[in-house]
Amino acid sequence: MGQIVQYIQSYLGSDKTPGAAGNMFWVLVYIMLVFTGLSVAVIAMNWLERKILAHMQVRLGPMRVGPHGLLQPIADAIKLLLKEDIMPAEADGLIFWVAPFVVVLAAFTVFVVVPFGPTHAITDMNIGILFMLGVSSLSVLGIVMAGWASNSHYPLIGALRSSAQMVSYEVAMGLAVVSAVLMTSLNASGTGTLSMIGIVQAQQEQGEWFIFKFFPLGLIAFFIFAVAMVAETNRAPFDLAEAESELTAGFHTEYSGFRWSLFFLAEYSAMIAVSSIAVTLWLGGWLRPFPNLLSGTPWDQIFSLFPGVTFLFFAAICFYNTVRMPKHPLFRIQTIGLAGFGVVLGLIGLVLFVPAVSVRVQDIFWFSAKVAGFMYMYIWYRGTFPRYRFDQLMQMGWKVLLPMGLGVLILTASVALLQQTIWHP
Amino acid sequence: MTDPNTISPLDLETPEKPFLDANELVINMGPQHPATHGVLRVILRLDGEKVLGLECVIGYLHRGVEKIGEHRTYTMFNPYVDRMDYVAAVSNGLGYCETVEKLLNVEAPPRAQHVRVILTELNRIASHQLWLGTHALDIGAITPLFYTFRDREEILKIYEKYCGARLTTHAFRIGGLQYETYAGFEKEVKNFLDFFRPKIDEYEELLTTNRIWVERTKNVGAISAQDCIALGVTGPVLRASGVKWDLRKAQPYANYKNFDFEIPTGQNGDTYDRYLVRMAEMRQSVRIIEQAVGAIPEGPIMAKVPKVMKPAAGEVYHSIEAPKGELGYFIVSDGSTQPYRVRVRPPSFVNLQALDLMCRGQLVADVIAVIGTLDIVLGEVDR
Numbered sequence: 001m002g003q004i005v006q007y008i009q010s011y012l013g014s015d016k017t018p019g020a021a022g023n024m025f026w027v028l029v030y031i032m033l034v035f036t037g038l039s040v041a042v043i044a045m046n047w048l049e050r051k052i053l054a055h056m057q058v059r060l061g062p063m064r065v066g067p068h069g070l071l072q073p074i075a076d077a078i079k080l081l082l083k084e085d086i087m088p089a090e091a092d093g094l095i096f097w098v099a100p101f102v103v104v105l106a107a108f109t110v111f112v113v114v115p116f117g118p119t120h121a122i123t124d125m126n127i128g129i130l131f132m133l134g135v136s137s138l139s140v141l142g143i144v145m146a147g148w149a150s151n152s153h154y155p156l157i158g159a160l161r162s163s164a165q166m167v168s169y170e171v172a173m174g175l176a177v178v179s180a181v182l183m184t185s186l187n188a189s190g191t192g193t194l195s196m197i198g199i200v201q202a203q204q205e206q207g208e209w210f211i212f213k214f215f216p217l218g219l220i221a222f223f224i225f226a227v228a229m230v231a232e233t234n235r236a237p238f239d240l241a242e243a244e245s246e247l248t249a250g251f252h253t254e255y256s257g258f259r260w261s262l263f264f265l266a267e268y269s270a271m272i273a274v275s276s277i278a279v280t281l282w283l284g285g286w287l288r289p290f291p292n293l294l295s296g297t298p299w300d301q302i303f304s305l306f307p308g309v310t311f312l313f314f315a316a317i318c319f320y321n322t323v324r325m326p327k328h329p330l331f332r333i334q335t336i337g338l339a340g341f342g343v344v345l346g347l348i349g350l351v352l353f354v355p356a357v358s359v360r361v362q363d364i365f366w367f368s369a370k371v372a373g374f375m376y377m378y379i380w381y382r383g384t385f386p387r388y389r390f391d392q393l394m395q396m397g398w399k400v401l402l403p404m405g406l407g408v409l410i411l412t413a414s415v416a417l418l419q420q421t422i423w424h425p
Numbered sequence: 426m427t428d429p430n431t432i433s434p435l436d437l438e439t440p441e442k443p444f445l446d447a448n449e450l451v452i453n454m455g456p457q458h459p460a461t462h463g464v465l466r467v468i469l470r471l472d473g474e475k476v477l478g479l480e481c482v483i484g485y486l487h488r489g490v491e492k493i494g495e496h497r498t499y500t501m502f503n504p505y506v507d508r509m510d511y512v513a514a515v516s517n518g519l520g521y522c523e524t525v526e527k528l529l530n531v532e533a534p535p536r537a538q539h540v541r542v543i544l545t546e547l548n549r550i551a552s553h554q555l556w557l558g559t560h561a562l563d564i565g566a567i568t569p570l571f572y573t574f575r576d577r578e579e580i581l582k583i584y585e586k587y588c589g590a591r592l593t594t595h596a597f598r599i600g601g602l603q604y605e606t607y608a609g610f611e612k613e614v615k616n617f618l619d620f621f622r623p624k625i626d627e628y629e630e631l632l633t634t635n636r637i638w639v640e641r642t643k644n645v646g647a648i649s650a651q652d653c654i655a656l657g658v659t660g661p662v663l664r665a666s667g668v669k670w671d672l673r674k675a676q677p678y679a680n681y682k683n684f685d686f687e688i689p690t691g692q693n694g695d696t697y698d699r700y701l702v703r704m705a706e707m708r709q710s711v712r713i714i715e716q717a718v719g720a721i722p723e724g725p726i727m728a729k730v731p732k733v734m735k736p737a738a739g740e741v742y743h744s745i746e747a748p749k750g751e752l753g754y755f756i757v758s759d760g761s762t763q764p765y766r767v768r769v770r771p772p773s774f775v776n777l778q779a780l781d782l783m784c785r786g787q788l789v790a791d792v793i794a795v796i797g798t799l800d801i802v803l804g805e806v807d808r
Contacts, residue, residue, distance in 0.1 A: 057571035236565065388637055388641070
């Protein structure tokens with residue numbers, strides 16, 4: 001018993017991730033935390049997407065289930081779980097059954113290396129970024145399996161489109177990633193790193209986020225990645241694989257109920273995963289904004305207030321809308337619900353002001369906030385852009401992004417070399 | 426324009442290859458498909474993503490409107506025509522009423538004609554708005570749909586106030602109008618015009634220079650003026666191919682000859698041109714209504730029409746420029762209270778025949794764009 005307690009305690013105070021420290025208990029705890037957090041994020045994203053998109057399109061979005069439709073995702077989840085599970089008669093049963101799990105597994109496994117903070121990751125691999133790109137591209141396999149196993153034309157075309165798209169955009173994506181990884185080697189020892197935590201630490205040491213490095217080279221590489229990642233996740237304007245108006249729902253046309261919700265879950269967690277890569281590589285990961293410009297203890301303290309203030313702000317929105325709720329008795333439960341939600345958010349905000357807490361969650365807050373920015377962009381794209389055609393998409397991937405990626409890579413390497421040898425030998 | 430007689434007939438019947446080839450994929454699109462605008466069924470022959478040919482299967486919405494016409498009196502058949510092109514019900518009503526008026530040799534009084542023009546042009550705007558929203562939705566831009574529906578609502582409100590119905594309005598009667606305009610009608614129409622003018626710019630801002638929109642619509646589903654004429658295609662599709670043919674100018678009906686407006690045309694006959702033509706038509710409709718609404722003459726709204734209509738035996742064909750093209754009615758009277766035969770020439774039905782020609786060699790995604798740009802309503806295609 002004592003040994004177990006000692007084993008658990010031995011990790012506390014460590015400056016490594018539990019995986020790197022080799023403590024399996026904390027690895028499990030972290031896995032549970034990440035899994036829960038991710039599921040909650042997907043649920044929140046579901047509500048936010050519908051709500052934000054609705055407001056962009058002069059409508060209200062979900063308003064019935066719970067105050068301002070807050071319980072809508074939960075109602076949807078229950079509906080999906082209770083739905084009849086249909087498998088087409090001519091489908092290839094085993095592959096049809098396995099496909100959603102492959103996609104979900106690929107989407108969730110990448111979070112093993114996502115660094116929410118210097119110690120807040122399940123593990124730190126020295127090939128972190130490669131691991132992320134590699135595992136996340138495994139989801140193509142699941143999509144092709146789903147399209148093939150459905151034994152139906154629309155899913156097949158959807159799956160083929162989707163796989164061709166993901167494979168070709170991975171090339172441009174990879175080149176953009178390489179140019180960021182190249183920047184990590186601009187230190188005294190001259191060795192770079194592929195570790196996700198290492199990449200953020202390199203940005204910390206160089207005192208510059210890679211998006212601003214060698215302006216505009218870093219920005220262009222970031223742009224290439226930002227475009228490629230939308231294509232990679234099959235989202236608008238590159239959502240050809242599930243183009244509703246053409247292929248009904250693409251590769252998951254024949255799926256329903258829980259299996260369909262697994263695809264949904266995978267799609268959204270894949271979006272979060274690629275956004276995490278972008279944040280880690282170019283936007284300084286868990287680092288707070290303006291680390292150089294506004295440095296020093298007073299600024300650190302001001303920035304440490306941000307998590308709490310954000311939650312208090314959300315709570316204030318809730319209270320404001322509680323007051324605006326119709327006074328009719330039918331709305332009483334909703335009003336109380338919204339006020340209760342506001343109280344919960346407010347309490348979280350207050351807890352985040354406690355210095356002991358705020359020091360520990362700050363990293364997670366900044367990382368999540370940056371990822372949330374990307375999530376908003378995803379919704380924004382969806383509300384603004386028409387859909388690309390397949391040949392145009394391929395043209396863009398191979399004829400625009402790929403040469404751009406190569407050019408940026410060569411230029412970055414040349415500038416880095418010049419800097420290392422001529423300007424600061 | 427070349428002589429239509431010199432054009433070789435289109436070879437739509439003989440397939441180039443045996444029907445089933447190992448490289449071919451036959452896909453059944455519809456009748457339950459989100460982007461076929463109702464219950465159109467399209468059988469696509471694909472080579473990968475490329476369309477080798479397609480065949481439209483129609484009739485899923487067939488209600489036998491023409492046959493019903495033979496068993497109803499002239500007045501009773503009037504509401505049925507609203508159910509054909511239900512997004513432009515007023516235009517359908519206008520066409521039918523004018524045809525029967527021609528058969529009866531009566532003419533609606535000027536005041537009725539004026540109100541008819543206002544309501545029909547409002548209907549043209551509403552129809553084009555619905556087209557724009559759904560067409561953009563098919564191409565993947567989901568936001569314009571909600572913008573257009575928001576603004577179309579204002580037109581429907583005017584209809585509702587005028588005749589009590591929003592969609593299948595039955596606004597006109599043979600010989601004029603059933604209802605006098607309501608108090609404040611002119612003011613509300615004017616308010617709508619002021620409200621709507623900047624909205625067209627808003628739609629155009631979203632799409633006209635949008636790179637993806639231009640790439641998706643330029644050189645997609647292009648059709649030449651010759652082919653248009655050979656196939657009998659009319660309306661904005663014909664005008665986008667560069668033919669300046671609009672029945673409001675060519676064979677003025679109602680009192681369109683009193684109004685000053687232009688016929689917008691395109692050059693390339695592609696989806697983008699058709700989009701531009703329809704956008705310009707909305708502006709022209711605004712212009713017509715603007716002129717009409719300030720100058721509604723006083724007077725009766727109903728001509729002297731017998732209670733029991735028994736037109737002399739004979740036949741008449743009359744066509745109007747509906748939002749989708751030439752809408753013609755051919756009515757044969759045997760001198761009784763019921764028509765001997767009612768034949769409708771719906772623009773959607775004829776325009777749909779061009780789908781195969783427009784889609785050959787294009788990609789699957791373009792088929793969707795072309796179905797959208799043809800602006801078909803299946804209620805009218807099947808009748």
